Amino acid sequence: MATPDPLFNETLLLLGGAVVAAPIFKRLGLGTVLGYLAAGIVIGPIMRLINDAEEVLRVSELGVVFLLFIIGLELKLSRLWQMRGDIFVLGTAQVVLSGLALTGLAYVSGIAGWQGAIIAGFGLSLSSTAFALQILDDTGDTNSEYGRRSFSILLFQDLAIVPLLALITVLGGGANADSASMLRDAGIAVLAVAVMIFIGRFLLTPIFSVIARTGAREVMLAAALLLVLGAAAAMQAVGLSMAMGAFLAGIMLAESSYRHELEADIEPFRGLLLALFFMAVGLSLDLKAILDNLLIIVxxxxxxxxVKAALIYVLCRLWGSNKEDAASIAFLLPQGGEFGFVLFTTAMAAGLLSPSAASLLIAGVTLSMALTPIGAALSRRFLVREEKREEIPEDFEGAGADVLMVGFSRFGQIAAQILLAGGTDVTIIDDNPDRIRQAASFGFRIYFGDGTRRDVLVAAGIERAKIVAVCTQKREVTDRIVDMVREEFPQASLFVRSYDRIHTIALRAKQVDYELRETLESGLLFGMKTLEALGLSETEAAIIGDDIRKRDEKRLQIQAAEGFTAGRDMLHNRPVKPEPLIKPKRPVPQEEEAVSS
Known part of the structure; x- marks a missing residue:
């Protein structure tokens, strides 16, 4: 029997570790990142099943490259320009001030001389793009205000790697000898970025158009991988990071019609390789170095x-973030980053750091990465974040009608069309400024206000309204409005959009005048039209739909009296012959059929 290939065995181990650890840690609320780290630590430093962590890390770094490409696809140049203050002002302040503070700590601790302390301090000022963005993705906060600000800081840190690498050359004694070559390298880097922008703007979309016309999906996938890896390799060749090259390629295609196709092609590689990256960090954790220098590391x-988190918090507060957002960013970005590995290794080769100091710093960065998901989880548990909503002045001049509609959701918009078409004036209030502006562009008159406040309802004319139509989207908001109107304005009839079946029963218990589940009538209509497409007549489909509507109403009454699980026998869970539901035995005249429908 042939001996299994070691590479095959290692792949099985890594896949098995990911499959076991990620769901467990996700279930515990600690996130998948910490699960991958734990799996890597168990497989590598503890059980020693994989010893070549450096090789795994080198391959898995492509996960960070793919991650930045996908982020670039979701960022248009106009949006990137809007973030310029966060990137270049807040990002610069974070790197410079954190770098100086940590340089002082490194020098005082005696890790290295002043030149090495500068590299150590500024290397530690860089955070892990992969860890931070994966945590944001896991929690769904990527597009939140603090998520966008965190990304801006991370983006500047990626840009800062270039001058920091040049700084190693200067501090290593090559300032005079290599000044010309440094200027030449900087010029080549700028030229490479300009060439990439030109290619992205004018060539990539036509190229993908030609490839798409071939109809060969595997060629499209190969082209996507070639684009990302080619851009990464080109930027690395001129001294920039691979991740930065992929990010630029993504931005250039952000407005392309092939954006979604490229994202779908790259996403599986991104997810798998990024998981491998986190496991590789766990594999590379040097437990012996940590134990030998336990006091220093602890x-x-x-x-x-x-120190880094405190500086980030202060800078974000000064830049306009609220307390919750500033604290969330501080908990998300206090760790060292993957670029620190590059800086410390390069500084060791230049003689600025001793091998023991470089190993100690790398171990510290790795440990800080492992602690970050725990800190982020604690921040989510203990920080109460209130969404910052834009407000516009409340002006109810001209308000007051027979119908007061609270909430201009899609449901409310359709209902308002019926009322207006029937000659009934409607006063509409909503607390979403964007929705109000959008509705105003179509000629609607909507007032800004919080429908859960009594004074707002009075200003909107509830005391003159015959009917209050509550069309809000959240059950808890709807219930608050219903309770207040029932208590404060009993003269008004309440017509309410219910959230689901349980909500319907609860609203009926509050004795609202009329309630409707949005999904009921739309689902009935959808089902009837499907039956018609399968060959039933419009009359037959309508009879079946009416029967289901009546069954639903009877079941609601039974559930209200006997509990939510009652009335199951009234549900159809297998095909039913339509004959018992169809009364007419004779052909239906056309006139009668038209009336029935």
Missing amino acids: IGVPLFMI
């Missing part, structure tokens, strides 16, 4: 994370 790692 004191030093939390200290540098606290």
